[in-house]
Amino acid sequence: LSSGMFVHVRQMLHHMACADVAFLLESSPTKTRMVLWQMVDHDQQGEILEELPEDVKDSLISQMSAESLASATAGMDTDDLAYILRSLPDSVYQEVLQSMDTQDRHRVEQALSYPDDTAGSLMNTDTVAIRPDISVDVILRYLRIRGELPEATDTLYVVDKRDKLLGGVAITTLLTCDPNITIKKLMNQELEAIPVDMEDSKVSMLFERHDWVSAPVIDNDGKLLGRITIDDVVDVIREDAEHSMLSMAGMEDDVDTFGPVFKSTLRRSLWLTVNLFAALLAASVSSMFEGTLEQFATIAILMTIVPSMGGVAGNQTLALVIRGLALGHIGDSNARWLIGKELAIGFLNGLIWALLIFVVVWLWKGEVSFAILISGAMLVNLTVAGLAGAAIPLLLKKLNIDPALAGGMALTTITDVIGLFAFLGLATLVLL
Amino acid sequence: LSSGMFVHVRQMLHHMACADVAFLLESSPTKTRMVLWQMVDHDQQGEILEELPEDVKDSLISQMSAESLASATAGMDTDDLAYILRSLPDSVYQEVLQSMDTQDRHRVEQALSYPDDTAGSLMNTDTVAIRPDISVDVILRYLRIRGELPEATDTLYVVDKRDKLLGGVAITTLLTCDPNITIKKLMNQELEAIPVDMEDSKVSMLFERHDWVSAPVIDNDGKLLGRITIDDVVDVIREDAEHSMLSMAGMEDDVDTFGPVFKSTLRRSLWLTVNLFAALLAASVSSMFEGTLEQFATIAILMTIVPSMGGVAGNQTLALVIRGLALGHIGDSNARWLIGKELAIGFLNGLIWALLIFVVVWLWKGEVSFAILISGAMLVNLTVAGLAGAAIPLLLKKLNIDPALAGGMALTTITDVIGLFAFLGLATLVLL
Structure with missing residues (x-):
């Protein structure tokens, strides 16, 4: 080029x-x-x-x-x-x-x-609607005169005089049935229709669950307005998934990977601003223990370990809960149960890693007091990380804030602060 | 219940x-x-x-x-x-x-x-195949005798005597065309077919790009083996997206959010093991500067800030590049360009945040020397974070390792080590 x-x-x-x-x-x-x-x-x-x-x-x-x-x-x-x-x-x-x-x-x-x-923004108006009281033969002749059908047409919709949706007839049925039968006898009356004001993520969930190729859209009176096709739904699924992934790293979706440098830099600065405050908050926790720190260089060296482990453990819980919310698996009925489960995993994790870090630090530094205090802090922080990882996205969802966007930062701040506080607090108690 | x-x-x-x-x-x-x-x-x-x-x-x-x-x-x-x-x-x-x-x-x-x-594992064998030399009228009569068509059938496939795929006829075309025409004249000869050994993520990319409802699958000789339908492809898209999201948090996909506690704890331990080594590596970097640390509690307090900012900035780049790889937007031709771009963003980010942290630390601690060394370290670390965030997933991809799984941990380790090294190294130079 x-x-x-x-x-x-x-x-x-x-x-x-x-x-x-x-x-x-x-x-x-x-x-x-x-x-x-x-x-x-x-x-x-x-x-x-x-x-x-x-x-x-x-x-x-x-x-x-x-x-x-x-x-x-x-x-x-x-x-x-x-x-x-x-x-x-x-x-x-x-x-x-x-x-x-x-x-x-x-x-x-x-x-x-x-x-x-909403469903309305995904909708196309290119539906083919037919009346219930005519025969398949007439429909077949009508279609031949009409010529080409809109893309991804798999169902003709049956409506009454006021355009109210009565049901649907699959195109494959038209090909295989007796031509003398009337549409009324043939049509699927249980055809599920999508209300025009349904959220687009709900629409995609319905398509996925029922393996639809297209679905009719109706207004509040049951009037046929148009149809949604699977290709637009696939875009919604892809966009939702990308949104979760990118916003967990603190970015908007629709970020253009190949856009100009300067614009990209500006777009990413919000998250870094928030993180700077979080890091300063963590640093100010350390500064509360300035006396302890001056005497023990070892503590300064070890103190990043506990917050970091809490961050990873909490983010694992967070990712699972956010996915569960996105797929609609987590609701009021099982939220409390899930928090309990994640708290239990957090505690179990805490025991395992406390034991491990105890042995490592004991062997490395040769002093049992350091090993005790870091493992105590680890247990506290991983338990809190499990609790926070489950509770934060549920709370944010309740407050109508996107959990994928704000969850990661809130979680890391909590695990950093609790981790440093537990470690340095224990250090002050044990060593001074 | x-x-x-x-x-x-x-x-x-x-x-x-x-x-x-x-x-x-x-x-x-x-x-x-x-x-x-x-x-x-x-x-x-x-x-x-x-x-x-x-x-x-x-x-x-x-x-x-x-x-x-x-x-x-x-x-x-x-x-x-x-x-x-x-x-x-x-x-x-x-x-x-x-x-x-x-x-x-x-x-x-x-x-x-x-x-x-592979495409073969997504394939169903319920295709309806027809011959090229018969008329639409005959096909229509055949279909009526045959009865119900398989779900999501939108195309009949045209094959020769040896089952070699010649083309396809959309069902909607059968309904709207002149019944006396032969299939040969009607069929779409440019129908794209999927080789049976194609990767499933490539299949989903093709479906998305061409808005297909179904597509034929062929073997190496062009023989029709079956077809893939959009519902199975939607599952692949969903699984791939979840895989990226969960593995960025260090978990396998197909993790059951509602599975038993003990199993869940075990499953998450791999990532935490890796992170512990990473954290210990970072801590051992700090321990190289033990002399410096003992004298300056302030340094101990400030030292977590630079690695943390590098981690966030690097993860933003990482998420974008992993998405780009997943969507197939990034290949050999633009990889180098992208690394250059991300390096530039990293440097620009570094300048902005170095300036900011300079002002904050100067005001907080009242000593210009601390402010200089933390902003120097910030510039170095954010530049490296941009480079690493782009280069790591590309490198992992080349080595056939899943970038979504290993990328986050590799990146955090690099930003932690470089961040601590730059900060404490500068501190040793400036303050001792």
Whole structure:
């Protein structure tokens, strides 16, 4: 690319599948990405935008003019289009809306009215709805006249005159059943529908549990509004998983691994600020024992061990509990039981590691007093780590704070402070 | 349940969907889970087992007799059945195989021959294959005689006489096209097929990128072996994500959040063992500076701050790079560039935080010398943290070690050792 073979690259891009171009853009540094984007065919741009993660999409959209955006978004799914419009500045937004025909504009304005992170924002309006009182034969003739069906259509939805959802008929059933039967007799009346205001993480849980390919979306009156397809759900699952992982390391999701250095540095500073306060808090705990420290260099050397072990043990519990909360396995009914269990594991861990560190320090330093005080502190800190690792995410969840984001820092602060306090406090008692 | 209303609970379980029973079992403590499992209808057990995560499944299977296993597994998908058989002790395994009819046994033995974690282990053999030279009309009549199609069938596969895959026809196309056309003219010849030995994480990447509902699996000669459906792929995506998250906290995946205390404690001990060695290594770095420490209690108090900041900064980089590797965004072509970028962020971070800690320590301790040495150490450590956070996972990947599992510990050890070494080394130079 750097050697200037633009024509060649443009041709290559032209022949690649949109999903592959999106993947290439996502894996490129910012500058290369912009150059590549300029070379993409205009009628491919819409489909490629659909495939990109939010952060990368935003950076590309911000570089485009209103006209090219309007043409790029022409054939898009409603949910993706609504996403893009949501992220535009107001003036461009209006221009893009103006350039659409009335039907499309209405459809998009409807989609924009659903809050982000609900079933409505994942929904497409490309459902094929049929009436209950006609025969399969008529439906088959209708479909032949209608032509191509929307992607990932596995079910036709049966509605009454007021668009109320009555049930569904699988496409495979249409192919294998007797053509003279009426839809009413054939349809699955127990078809589960998704309320339009359901949270998107709940939607993905239902899809996973029931192995759905698509599911209908209804409003409060049971009226069919659209459908959600598995490809959008897979994105939600992936995003939720990444969110947990990244926020445990103190970062927002949708961080662009290949974004510019300066922006990346700024984005990571919040967590480091919080950690600095936590570390200073821990240091000020040590400073309460300044008298003890001056006399015993050994203590200074050993004192990092107990907090560090507590941090690791607590984070293990934390990761499990956060996953359990994310999957919906942990609720009010078993929360107390789980805290008890983790406290027990913490205590058991504490006994094991206290014994081990006792032997190690005794052999290393040759003084039994150091060994006793470090193992005592270890027992206290690992027990507290188990308790805190389970209780913190549950508490944060109750307070409506994301446990994956704030949990790790809260936990490390507690295990550092308790660890230092127990170790240095015992040292003051035993040695002075 | 504890009040002994067994009949009532049994009836409730009978009326619940299998997926919901599985969810209930997964969210229950071990004892309750065993009691509930006894109450589940025998003909539902197979379907429920299919829905459970591996750890829970294993614990239930180990309690079942060969006969009840054979009857429970009767109607299962090939891939799930193969999984269960794989985890059985040899004697039970043979008994279960004996109890099947010849065709089923052959099918399962075939499935068992594919290694775990490849496309073969995800594959089902329930494909519907057709010939290229017949008309749509004939196919439609055939399907009507055949009756029900396998779940999540969205494509019929076109094969030649030797079962070689030629292409595919979407079911929706069959419904909307002219019935007199031949399959040959209709079929999608560019249908991408999955080689049976492809890694399962690659399979999930392809499904995500192309929004597939199902995809055909072929052997080395292009012969159609079966198909993979999106529901199994969603499980792979979920498992991979959980694996990353849990192994960053030093735990195996398939850890059962509700398993027994003692087993859980043992499982978590490996990581704590490693961490203890890391902490002792850090402590032995401090002990090299024992002379310095004895004279300056302040140093002992401040010395935990630099390693702690390095740990957080490095883990942020680590999480991003591990995600990038998992999504396939990072390869040989951009690895060097990424290391450079993370090094730059590390240095920039180092400057910012060195300045900040300089001011804080100066104000707190009133001596400029302490402030200088802690900010110098901070700059060094955060730069190293950026470099290590990017380089460690890439290096581990090259060595075929899972970066999510070993990365965090390797990183923390490096940032602890470098942090202490820089801080105490500078202290020795500046203050003595």
